[in-house]
Amino acid sequence: MIRASLKPVILACTLLAATTSWGRPPLPNEAHAVSVGTLNCTTSTCHGSVVPWEGSNVLQNEYTTWSRLDPHAKAYQVLLNEQSKKIAQRLGLKNGAQNAKECLDCHAHNPAQKFRGERFDITDGVTCEACHGPAEKWIKSHTVEGITHAENVKNGLFPSDNPRDQARMCLSCHMGSESKPMTHRIMGAGHPRISIELDTFNGIVPAHWKIDDDYRKRKGTPDSIKIWALGQGVAVEELLNHLLDPKRGRDGLFPELVLFDCHACHHPMSKDQYSARSGVGPGRIRLNDSNMLMMRALVSVVDAGNSKGFNDQISKLQAAVSGGQGDAMAEAKTLLGMVRSYNDQFEKRSFSNGDLQGVLKALINEASDGMYSDYAGAEQAYMAITSIATGMSKRGALNNSSEVNKRLAALRKLLANDEKYRASDFQKELVNLRNAAFVQAK
Ligand code: HEC
Ligand code: HEC
Ligand code: HEC
Ligand code: HEC
Numbered sequence: 274m275i276r277a278s279l280k281p282v283i284l285a286c287t288l289l290a291a292t293t294s295w296g297r298p299p300l301p302n303e304a305h306a307v308s309v310g311t312l313n314c315t316t317s318t319c320h321g322s323v324v325p326w327e328g329s330n331v332l333q334n335e336y337t338t339w340s341r342l343d344p345h346a347k348a349y350q351v352l353l354n355e356q357s358k359k360i361a362q363r364l365g366l367k368n369g370a371q372n373a374k375e376c377l378d379c380h381a382h383n384p385a386q387k388f389r390g391e392r393f394d395i396t397d398g399v400t401c402e403a404c405h406g407p408a409e410k411w412i413k414s415h416t417v418e419g420i421t422h423a424e425n426v427k428n429g430l431f432p433s434d435n436p437r438d439q440a441r442m443c444l445s446c447h448m449g450s451e452s453k454p455m456t457h458r459i460m461g462a463g464h465p466r467i468s469i470e471l472d473t474f475n476g477i478v479p480a481h482w483k484i485d486d487d488y489r490k491r492k493g494t495p496d497s498i499k500i501w502a503l504g505q506g507v508a509v510e511e512l513l514n515h516l517l518d519p520k521r522g523r524d525g526l527f528p529e530l531v532l533f534d535c536h537a538c539h540h541p542m543s544k545d546q547y548s549a550r551s552g553v554g555p556g557r558i559r560l561n562d563s564n565m566l567m568m569r570a571l572v573s574v575v576d577a578g579n580s581k582g583f584n585d586q587i588s589k590l591q592a593a594v595s596g597g598q599g600d601a602m603a604e605a606k607t608l609l610g611m612v613r614s615y616n617d618q619f620e621k622r623s624f625s626n627g628d629l630q631g632v633l634k635a636l637i638n639e640a641s642d643g644m645y646s647d648y649a650g651a652e653q654a655y656m657a658i659t660s661i662a663t664g665m666s667k668r669g670a671l672n673n674s675s676e677v678n679k680r681l682a683a684l685r686k687l688l689a690n691d692e693k694y695r696a697s698d699f700q701k702e703l704v705n706l707r708n709a710a711f712v713q714a715k
Contacts, residue, residue, distance in 0.1 A: 357371075516528075536691065
């Protein structure tokens with residue numbers, strides 16, 4: 274193979290990128306290594322082949338797939354369009370969105386100046402290195418015959434195959450993060466609301482990788498349920514970290530509004546929508562708890578005995594944040610501890626068919642308890658139910674796929690317009706789903 278002619282340069286590198294305070298690799302934009310630029314990945318013998326290579330353990334047409342089909346390759350171009358011009362003007366970004374850190378952080382790979390190689394080009398958008406990490410220390414070694422994935426990761430390749438790290442990476446742009454904040458000011462200037470469900474979103478991006486025997490041998494078998502679960506868990510971690518971070522917490526007199534349920538404020542006053550839920554009384558704003566609802570369903574299965582304690586802790590936090598009793602920061606810290614330890618458990622667990630059934634049942638039952646009174650929760654529930662049903666179907670654990678698909682399509686319709694969302698219709702349709710499908714009513 275041609276690539277084998279490259280000299281085996283295993284870098285005896287001790288200056289590895291520091292890990293985060295809790296031992297996970299730094300996000301690609303935070304790593305202390307040079308990003309060499311997409312051009313270095315694009316030759317036809319590397320990742321720029323037009324068709325997949327036979328006999329190679331990766332497809333080698335990754336660049337072609339990305340540049341032609343992947344929305345990430347267009348992410349920078351978005352900053353030049355009319356909508357972005359309007360947003361930039363409203364925010365007073367004098368040099369335009371395409372030159373503003375506030376926008377480039379997510380619409381491109383935007384490492385610090387000193388970490389940009391000669392061929393680095395910001396206009397490439399969300400590049401290979403935005404997801405796989407700066408290549409300075411692994412570009413040579415990753416093509417050496419016999420090198421293991423773990424060795425590449427040691428050299429700074431971001432472990433995008435690890436569901437928890439993948440979630441941290443994707444969510445850092447699709448939700449925002451400490452180094453790439455999404456703010457209510459940006460939203461208010463006309464940015465679309467962003468939301469993500471990791472497993473669903475993974476399925477939307479055109480895959481430039483193939484899960485085959487060789488992949489499984491090198492990296493293990495990806496489990497879409499684990500990806501979904503950690504997508505939820507990491508989102509809750511991020512929300513709580515944000516809440517607890519004094520540097521990120523405020524916008525003038527107010528806490529950062531992106532942490533809250535958008536539709537708690539943005540709905541017509543004529544819409545009489547109050548429903549008692551999660552410890553928050555009428556007329557108070559609620560944290561966006563859509564991901565917490567998903568975690569509740571997960572915890573009810575993986576740790577049934579402590580499920581009530583977990584749910585109570587969420588309610589305590591909501592109550593404290595919305596001005597009821599308790600110290601919001603202390604409650605957030607307690608919840609964060611629980612969430613991290615559940616994420617550790619999700620990482621280790623092999624989810625069984627029984628687990629999936631249980632989670633699905635719990636998700637549907639949350640609706641009967643009035644938990645999806647707001648759009649964001651319903652949206653996450655829909656994506657979760659779809660992911661789990663798909664996962665079950667792939668495992669042959671779903672008898673009634675075509676009927677379930679019909680019901681899912683009906684649910685999806687009810688979510689088409691966030692401003693017209695009605696919780697009661699959603700709830701009714703979920704009951705149909707439950708009856709159509711596979712779980713017994715509680
Ligand atoms: C925290 C990350 C983040 C930041 C910061 C951010 N964006 Fe975005 N933006 C996204 C994501 C993610 C999407 C895609 C949302 C989706 O489709 O789910 C998006 C979508 C958009 C869209 C709609 C794109 C389309 O294809 O219709 C525009 C326009 C846009 N962003 C402009 C901007 C501008 C201008 C700024 C700076 C003021 C900015 N963004 C800052 C993450 C971000
Ligand atoms: C939006 C994030 C993202 C971008 C951008 C991206 N990738 Fe990936 N890539 C992934 C994910 C997720 C996987 C699957 C998990 C894994 O194996 O790491 C993956 C897998 C791969 C694999 C592994 C295949 C295997 O069999 O082990 C290669 C090679 C790869 N990408 C190359 C590229 C190249 C080259 C580019 C740029 C042209 C690129 N990627 C851009 C997210 C991305
Ligand atoms: C560096 C920031 C960044 C990272 C990392 C990132 N994305 Fe994105 N993603 C974006 C932006 C910005 C857009 C919008 C691009 C556009 O509108 O053309 C986008 C668009 C998407 C879309 C299309 C959304 C739609 O409404 O059609 C999907 C799906 C997606 N990303 C999934 C992922 C997944 C999965 C990962 C992790 C494997 C990931 N992204 C990592 C910034 C990022
Ligand atoms: C605590 C209440 C509150 C929450 C929560 C909130 N907003 Fe707002 N939002 C406001 C206020 C107040 C304005 C300014 C309205 C005005 O200028 O008339 C505003 C303005 C906006 C605007 C500009 C359009 C307009 O009506 O002026 C958008 C878009 C927006 N918000 C989106 C969001 C999104 C998306 C979320 C959730 C991530 C969110 N908001 C959460 C109170 C809120």
